[in-house]
Amino acid sequence: MIEVRAFESSDARKVVSWIDDFEALIMWSGNSGFTWPFEAGQLADFHASDPGRRLHVATDPDGTPVGHFMLRTDPSGRSVRLGMVVVSPAARGQGYGEAMVEAALGRAFADPAVEGVDLGVYSRNTGAMRLYERFGFRRERTEPKATLVAGEWWPSITMSLRRDAWGATERLRRGRPEA
Ligand SMILES: CC(C)(COP(=O)(O)OP(=O)(O)OC[C@H]1O[C@@H](n2cnc3c(N)ncnc32)[C@H](O)[C@@H]1OP(=O)(O)O)[C@@H](O)C(=O)NCCC(=O)NCCS
Structure with missing residues (x-):
């Protein structure tokens, strides 16, 4: 249903066009430091400034970008952060988000040293x-005052997925619960 490839600077304009307003920017990127109006240069700089931020673009079968996510491995090499997940507004509600998260987890857990993914x-x-x-993510903890948006604190939740829980949901998703 989707292909996933590495983000390129030329994708920035497209991805930025999916973020409609400041609240959507925060919802998507949290405390990453982006500012409104959000412009392609901010995302291209974010990408270029740290090679540890592995940005990805999901495309539909004709090559049109439909989504974006980031994977970042922590210094221990045992944990990966999944972030900046977005599906283009026009493509939402059709299963792209699910396909993209599945692809992201497949990539993260392809490294045998990785024990878990969090977000x-x-x-x-x-x-x-x-x-x-x-996908088996569980709520770990809540930060009540994560981000102040228009005078209101937005609480955030850290969710995590252990490799064994991912394996179990993967088998269920593939219809092989006994495998
Ligand atoms: C979250 C997001 C990536 C989901 O992408 P999507 O392509 O619409 O998701 P899918 O079509 O694969 O839906 C999968 C499931 O996600 C859930 N879901 C996702 N977005 C939802 C929404 N806005 N309202 C209700 N359910 C939603 C549903 O459980 C859905 O299951 P269903 O098919 O039984 O309805 C997309 O809504 C998005 O880009 N949102 C804005 C950015 C954002 O909030 N990113 C997450 C940051 S943590």
């Missing part, structure tokens, strides 16, 4: 949380 999600983002829970 941060704002508590108001219930749709995204449901999507992550479907």
